[in-house]
Amino acid sequence: GGMIGEGTLALASTMAAVAGVGMVTACALPGQGEVTDLSWAVYYDSWAHAGANKAAAFVLGGGAFLEALGLPTGLARTLMAVLVISFAATTLDTATRIQRLILGELGAALKLRPLENPYIATALAVLPAAALAFVDVTDPGSGQTRQAGWVLWPIFGASNQLLAALTLMVLALYFAARKRPVLPLVIPMIFVTAVALLALVAKLRDFLAQGNAPLAGLAILMLALAVWMLFEGLAALRRARAASGPPSG
Structure with a gap:
């Protein structure tokens, strides 16, 4: 849906x-x-x-x-403007809630009691986002002063698609463990992962040519995380196959 x-x-x-x-x-x-x-x-x-x-x-x-x-023209444009504002507001609300829940689960797993506090977790979710929106920094690539979020924007697309690839991989492993067809998930996962990795490599070359060390470092980190994600997925698949045992017959 x-x-x-x-x-x-x-x-x-x-x-x-x-x-x-x-x-x-x-x-x-x-x-x-x-x-x-x-x-x-x-x-x-x-x-x-x-x-x-x-x-x-x-x-x-x-x-x-x-x-x-x-x-009427005025009403039509007002409705569309309200739709844009509502979409942005609900997206921010959802992102904040999800991040708060993730921080709470992380605190429970690592026995970090402060992270289990909903107010502290919410603050940790909101404050970095507010800094990206309201804090101006010098863009290492252009030398201009811009909002921090816009400085990081060039690698947002690749990170977003890597998250999509991770989601598809988790679903594929879930289906594989239950011996369900996984090709409808594996094929788009491979495509999305390949495109995201190629985009990261291309942007990394641009960042290095511009002398943009912060974004180049982030791009390298994301490449490493993507490779790690793939190895973890393969390891999980091997464990799932080993647990299911050899085919009968």
């Missing part, structure tokens, strides 16, 4: 940002100001403008779809 929901949201977002933008007439863009007749060429005329416009494509394009259903 979650995968279908995420896929549907991704499809709707793409349609709004691509087809919906062409249906918009007069609007105000954060990066360009007032526009009398919006089109793809106007909205995406440069990386700078597209980056400055941020989520406006989704709001305006999605609003255009709602306008086609008969809703």
Whole structure:
């Protein structure tokens, strides 16, 4: 259900940002100001403008779809803006809760009583995220002062996909232990892992060329973790096969 929901949201977002933008007439863009007749060429005329416009494509394009259903322009765009805000708020809430639970379980496993305290665990989950959002640091690659989160952004995609690969690997091991078909999980796991590793290697080369030591170090660490993850998965698979014993017959 979650995968279908995420896929549907991704499809709707793409349609709004691509087809919906062409249906918009007069609007105000954060990066360009007032526009009398919006089109793809106007909205995406440069990386700078597209980056400055941020989520406006989704709001305006999605609003255009709602306008086609008969809703007034103001109401349609307001509904889409509320949707964006709600999505961000629920994502942050979910991430905070999950991280608090993980820290609590880690505290129980390592016998670290403070981590089992929900308030302390929540603070440890929220404060680093707040620092990434509100603390400005010098970007080692460009030398510009930016939010810490944007400095780490270049490796977010690879780390996110490695997490997806880990999830698929765990599910594949779970199914294998119960002698269920695993190819529907193993094939995308291999693809996602390969793409993430290639992306990390490519970004590592860029970071080294830029002299960006912090991100280069993080990329190397993530590569090491990915390799470790694969070895752990293979070891778990061998243990599962050994525990199940040789096939009868």
